[in-house]
Amino acid sequence: MIDPYEMLGISREADGATIKSAYRKRAKTAHPDAGGDVDLFSRLTTSYELLCDPVRRKVYDDTGFDPELADTKDLQGLVILETLINEVILDEREPGSFDPVAAMRRKLTDKIVNARIHILEMERHRARIRNHIDRIGRKPETDVLGRMLRSRCETIGEAIGRAENEIENIEKAYGMLDGYSYEIDAVAEIKSAAE
Known part of the structure; x- marks a missing residue:
């Protein structure tokens, strides 16, 4: 910026x-x-x-x-933070009774973990398809099945790229929270926990 x-x-x-x-x-x-x-x-x-x-x-x-x-990544990070800010605004707990900055960091961390798990699942799926491609006999004139399977691999590759881009955007949003802290009011925290 x-x-x-x-x-x-x-x-x-x-x-x-x-x-x-x-x-x-x-x-x-x-x-x-x-x-x-x-x-x-x-x-x-x-x-x-x-x-x-x-x-x-x-x-x-x-x-x-x-x-x-x-930067485009800054804007994507802002969009991600905007949704988290909306959640803080709509949270009915008393201000000072919880740490919204820590809550945003946890949510961003969860999003990163979930995106990485999703990438691993897609990579396993793509590896299975590639294994099928290697094992399938090809029809001499046209290779309809091979083309379909390769197309699926390409589509999965594109989805993996989008998920990796999403992780970069989430990491950018996480970085935007650097330097922020939140003061918890002990009385409000106890009162909120009792409710």
């Missing part, structure tokens, strides 16, 4: 004039026509546009994320 304030070299309290001035100063050297890097100039422009848009800036300041500055 790109920090637009860092990109422009300004403080978080910068006003519109300061943002514009910093952008113009950096754009002079970063612009491709001036020998600058195309990617750097693109990130610089996106940062400027974000900070000039009061709604996007507020969202970025509140969350630390902006879809245009985020």
Whole structure:
């Protein structure tokens, strides 16, 4: 994730004039026509546009994320965290009586474990199909069964790839929880346990 304030070299309290001035100063050297890097100039422009848009800036300041500055994995991680946040919001237990951050970490860990188990099952299934392919006699003219079995192997391979991608996204979401802790209120915890 790109920090637009860092990109422009300004403080978080910068006003519109300061943002514009910093952008113009950096754009002079970063612009491709001036020998600058195309990617750097693109990130610089996106940062400027974000900070000039009061709604996007507020969202970025509140969350630390902006879809245009985020990596695809960051966005997928945010989507995963969003569902967990919704569960925390809907949890009827008294705030302070349980640790929602630890609960989110447990759920993410469970998702990773389940996805890895699913991958192992798919790999075993694919190995059985490959074993059948190796043992089946082929019809001289056309190999309908062989093509069907190979197609199944390819489909399983694609599913394994998607599951591995899902694990990467979940791990990204898990990493976004780094540095967070939650203070448990001992009285609320006891009260919640009694209910």
